[in-house]
Amino acid sequence: MVFPKTPMAQLPTGRDRIEELRMVGITKRFPGVLANDRVDFDVRAGEIHALLGENGAGKSTLMRQLCGLYKPDADEIHLNGALRHFNSPADSIHAGIGMIHQHFMLVPALTVAENVALGLSSSRGPLLDLDRVSKRIDELGKRYSLKVQPDAQVWQLSVGEQQRVEILKALYRGAALLALDEPTAVLTPQEVGELFKVLRQMAADGHALIFISHKLHEIIDVSQRVTVMRDGRVVSTHPTAGSTRAQLASEMVGRPVILEYEKKPYAPPVVGEAPRLEVDDLWVRGDRGRDALRGVSLEVHAGEILGIAGVSGNGQRELAEALTGLRPVAKGHVRVNGRDLTHASPLQRIAAGQSAIPEERMKDGVVKDFSVAENLILQDHGHAPFSRGGFMDPTAITRESAALVKGFNVKTPTLDTPTKNLSGGNIQKLILARELSRKPAVLICAQPSRGVDIGATEYIHQRLLEQRERGMATLLISEDLDELLALSDRIGVMYEGRLMAVMDRAEATLARLGLLMAGVSS
Amino acid sequence: MEALTPVIAVLLALAIGAIMLLALQVNPATAYAALADGAFGSTFAVAQTLVKATPLLLVGLGICIAFRGGVINIGGEGQIIVGALATTAFTLGFPDAPLLVLLPGGLICGMLVGGLWGGIAGVLKARFGVNEILTTIMMNAIAVQLSNFLLRGPMIDPKEIVSGTLLAQSARLPETSWLPRLIPQTLLHAGAIFAVVMAVLVYVLLWRTVLGYRIRAVGLNADAARYAGIRVPVYQALALLLSGALAGLAGAVEVLGVSHRMMEGVSGGYGFSGIVAALFGKLHPLGAIPASVLFGSLLVGADKMQRAVQVPSALIDALNGLVVLFVVGSDILVRRRAQRRREQEPHA
Numbered sequence: 001m002v003f004p005k006t007p008m009a010q011l012p013t014g015r016d017r018i019e020e021l022r023m024v025g026i027t028k029r030f031p032g033v034l035a036n037d038r039v040d041f042d043v044r045a046g047e048i049h050a051l052l053g054e055n056g057a058g059k060s061t062l063m064r065q066l067c068g069l070y071k072p073d074a075d076e077i078h079l080n081g082a083l084r085h086f087n088s089p090a091d092s093i094h095a096g097i098g099m100i101h102q103h104f105m106l107v108p109a110l111t112v113a114e115n116v117a118l119g120l121s122s123s124r125g126p127l128l129d130l131d132r133v134s135k136r137i138d139e140l141g142k143r144y145s146l147k148v149q150p151d152a153q154v155w156q157l158s159v160g161e162q163q164r165v166e167i168l169k170a171l172y173r174g175a176a177l178l179a180l181d182e183p184t185a186v187l188t189p190q191e192v193g194e195l196f197k198v199l200r201q202m203a204a205d206g207h208a209l210i211f212i213s214h215k216l217h218e219i220i221d222v223s224q225r226v227t228v229m230r231d232g233r234v235v236s237t238h239p240t241a242g243s244t245r246a247q248l249a250s251e252m253v254g255r256p257v258i259l260e261y262e263k264k265p266y267a268p269p270v271v272g273e274a275p276r277l278e279v280d281d282l283w284v285r286g287d288r289g290r291d292a293l294r295g296v297s298l299e300v301h302a303g304e305i306l307g308i309a310g311v312s313g314n315g316q317r318e319l320a321e322a323l324t325g326l327r328p329v330a331k332g333h334v335r336v337n338g339r340d341l342t343h344a345s346p347l348q349r350i351a352a353g354q355s356a357i358p359e360e361r362m363k364d365g366v367v368k369d370f371s372v373a374e375n376l377i378l379q380d381h382g383h384a385p386f387s388r389g390g391f392m393d394p395t396a397i398t399r400e401s402a403a404l405v406k407g408f409n410v411k412t413p414t415l416d417t418p419t420k421n422l423s424g425g426n427i428q429k430l431i432l433a434r435e436l437s438r439k440p441a442v443l444i445c446a447q448p449s450r451g452v453d454i455g456a457t458e459y460i461h462q463r464l465l466e467q468r469e470r471g472m473a474t475l476l477i478s479e480d481l482d483e484l485l486a487l488s489d490r491i492g493v494m495y496e497g498r499l500m501a502v503m504d505r506a507e508a509t510l511a512r513l514g515l516l517m518a519g520v521s522s
Numbered sequence: 523m524e525a526l527t528p529v530i531a532v533l534l535a536l537a538i539g540a541i542m543l544l545a546l547q548v549n550p551a552t553a554y555a556a557l558a559d560g561a562f563g564s565t566f567a568v569a570q571t572l573v574k575a576t577p578l579l580l581v582g583l584g585i586c587i588a589f590r591g592g593v594i595n596i597g598g599e600g601q602i603i604v605g606a607l608a609t610t611a612f613t614l615g616f617p618d619a620p621l622l623v624l625l626p627g628g629l630i631c632g633m634l635v636g637g638l639w640g641g642i643a644g645v646l647k648a649r650f651g652v653n654e655i656l657t658t659i660m661m662n663a664i665a666v667q668l669s670n671f672l673l674r675g676p677m678i679d680p681k682e683i684v685s686g687t688l689l690a691q692s693a694r695l696p697e698t699s700w701l702p703r704l705i706p707q708t709l710l711h712a713g714a715i716f717a718v719v720m721a722v723l724v725y726v727l728l729w730r731t732v733l734g735y736r737i738r739a740v741g742l743n744a745d746a747a748r749y750a751g752i753r754v755p756v757y758q759a760l761a762l763l764l765s766g767a768l769a770g771l772a773g774a775v776e777v778l779g780v781s782h783r784m785m786e787g788v789s790g791g792y793g794f795s796g797i798v799a800a801l802f803g804k805l806h807p808l809g810a811i812p813a814s815v816l817f818g819s820l821l822v823g824a825d826k827m828q829r830a831v832q833v834p835s836a837l838i839d840a841l842n843g844l845v846v847l848f849v850v851g852s853d854i855l856v857r858r859r860a861q862r863r864r865e866q867e868p869h870a
């Protein structure tokens with residue numbers, strides 16, 4: 001099918017446009033929280049309207065009322081000027097509203113086409129007309145550069161591809177308005193770029209788009225208007241153009257936020273002073289047996305932060321794992337404080353003065369069913385003051401962990417609270433408290449602010465800089481270029497298992513890093 | 523609410539049991555009255571229930587340690603058998619030793635050899651990554667064969683040879699090694715108290731010692747434990763070893779307290795029912811105490827019920843099976859629901 005030339009009020013998909021959706025005075029209360037407090041929000045055809053707010057600000061709740069999943073306590077939703085009530089998801093789908101949830105709602109064992117057709121009536125009555133569905137998926141996919149195989153099974157797809165299926169599903173059902181709840185949280189930077197292209201094309205075609213995120217640069221990059229929410233309320237709505245990251249961040253957090261930290265200039269090492277961490281021609285195999293690291297060499301000195309940039313999957317994870325003793329080294333050397341730790345166990349590395357912040361904090365960083373106090377002593381429980389003669393000392397554990405929780409601003413109801421009940425940011429602060437309280441000489445730090453809100457990120461960054469001044473050598477592996485630029489003294493870029501270049505912070509620009517990340521060496 | 527689920531599970535099992543009884547044209551009320559009477563109706567009945575609960579509790583405690591450490595011990599039967607064999611060999615080997623040597627020595631021997639039996643599975647897992655479910659089951663078979671061999675050969679009661687009956691059992695243990703009786707005219711012995719003390723000790727071990735902390739950390743998240751420098755395989759092996767030691771102790775207590783000699787069938791299925799008792803007690807050593815009493819009472823009461831209402835013994839097995847099914851099933855259900863609730867919560 002060829003897309004007809006669009007008359008004014010129609011989308012290329014043949015659907016009527018939603019010229020304007022207005023939500024007025026939306027209020028929703030959950031036991032103990034006012035998740036939405038008289039929220040006003042509107043979106044128009046052809047625009048990308050960003051909804052910005054920290055975790056728990058009420059963004060998802062607002063969207064769930066729009067798509068009929070929650071019934072508002074008080075509401076008024078106007079669609080193209082007419083008052084509407086959405087009592088079920090079916091109502092809102094029928095009205096042309098599509099929603100991409102934070103958690104995908106696909107059936108893994110079914111194909112893409114079957115997922116798209118799920119719950120829709122078919123031209124062949126009760127039988128599915130999958131060929132027609134597939135054809136339509138192909139058309140839509142071409143128009144919006146949403147590449148997916150209609151006959152692939154969903155469980156085989158990457159997260160990014162599954163998201164495309166969700167978007168196709170919404171378009172297939174005739175969505176004229178699409179709300180995406182934190183769609184970039186699960187994507188790599190490259191995939192984010194691709195998603196933005198899709199969104200821009202949809203907006204250009206006359207769709208109305210709501211884009212939820214708490215990442216400032218994404219919002220500045222893709223949206224025309226932005227609404228900032230905090231604690232269930234709308235703080236402000238204004239055009240994105242002209243807004244700075246610092247301004248958005250402080251609206252979101254409710255106080256001035258520092259995005260550029262004050263940093264004492266880095267003093268180059270005294271000539272002859274040995275680096276704290278030395279990695280020499282390191283070769284490591286990846287999960288599939290291929291070489292994931294192909295001769296990486298680097299040095300980190302006392303009081304220095306060496307940032308490692310790169311698109312995910314270029315060996316950063318394997319580098320962190322090799323340096324923390326989780327992955328065997330095939331060739332090369334690793335020295336910490338001059339001691340050879342190439343093949344050392346995690347325990348020996350800890351004893352040598354190395355701490356680590358793992359990339360996957362729920363898997364490697366904490367025992368989620370342990371209490372906060374128990375997680376704070378995961379390495380140090382075996383000696384005084386936490387235990388004596390093989391017996392734990394609950395008094396000392398309580399005393400020390402109370403001090404750590406306070407010192408690192410970990411928000412937890414009690415020390416006995418199961419760690420899984422804490423938010424991501426607070427779990428990361430807990431890990432930081434544990435790792436930094438040992439006053440390590442070397443810190444291997446992977447993705448410290450992934451999935452962490454701005455307030456906690458800022459806090460974590462400050463603590464890392466504080467330790468840098470104390471003399472800690474930090475290897476900071478991150479996919480967040482803003483983070484690397486804000487913290488690092490030198491930055492290296494990993495590409496296909498090699499460290500492409502290591503440059504001083506002053507020489508590092510987004511453009512230069514971006515080229516190196518794509519494998520283009522100057 | 524969650525604490526009540528095991529109770530509800532038992533009631534449901536009894537309800538289905540009632541339907542089966544009706545199908546057999548037996549009045550369930552009469553049958554269950556007989557069951558309760560058999561388990562708790564007299565001092566003797568209560569004593570009998572506690573006698574059965576004792577090995578269940580000891581095995582269950584070991585299961586708590588293993589499961590908390592993230593390893594599965596299906597080898598309770600074999601560990602009981604080798605524990606009982608070791609205790610028997612020791613006490614028969616030093617018949618003239620004083621009580622203060624013989625009794626503790628016998629108990630310790632049972633523990634050590636049971637621990638060895640569990641520890642072998644532990645080492646195989648730690649060093650070679652062999653699945654502990656397989657090895658513990660195989661070690662059961664080895665223990666049974668070993669016991670068959672010893673009780674028909676080197677350890678057979680000389681009297682059996684003289685009389686020509688050749689029953690596969692050892693000689694009677696010297697009386698100085700017997701666990702003292704708690705209530706005269708019953709079989710209730712000091713092992714029951716001993717088991718309760720062990721429950722407290724296991725609690726202390728798991729929640730008050732470095733070893734217990736590490737076992738729990740390894741069981742809950744082996745990745746994070748490894749990252750934190752805990753040697754995961756070592757603690758998995760230790761959990762299996764301790765688990766075996768407690769089952770071995772159950773075997774020791776059975777021969778020193780009840781049978782006063784080693785014979786076939788000494789393990790009495792406790793190695794398996796102990797797992798159920800531990801699960802019923804939510805894998806908590808103190809929760810295992812009432813759980814063991816409950817399953818002990820089912821074992822004892824079922825006997826009485828069978829005699830009172832003349833139902834086939836298969837029905838008793840079915841009833842026990844139903845309880846297990848509902849207890850384990852409800853546990854899975856509760857956990858699923860908790861997880862689903864967590865997933866539905868907005869992502870913070």
Ligand SMILES: Nc1ncnc2c1ncn2[C@@H]1O[C@H](COP(=O)(O)OP(=O)(O)O)[C@@H](O)[C@H]1O
Nearest residue numbers: 030033035053054055056057058059060061868
């Ligand atoms: N189903 C629910 N039951 C109880 N509380 C909820 C529910 N959904 C959200 N909340 C609460 O409402 C607040 C807003 O949550 P949410 O809309 O998910 O925030 P956001 O998407 O901005 O991170 C939070 O405090 C959250 O705990």
Ligand SMILES: [Mg+2]
Nearest residue numbers: 059060868869
């Ligand atoms: Mg949300």
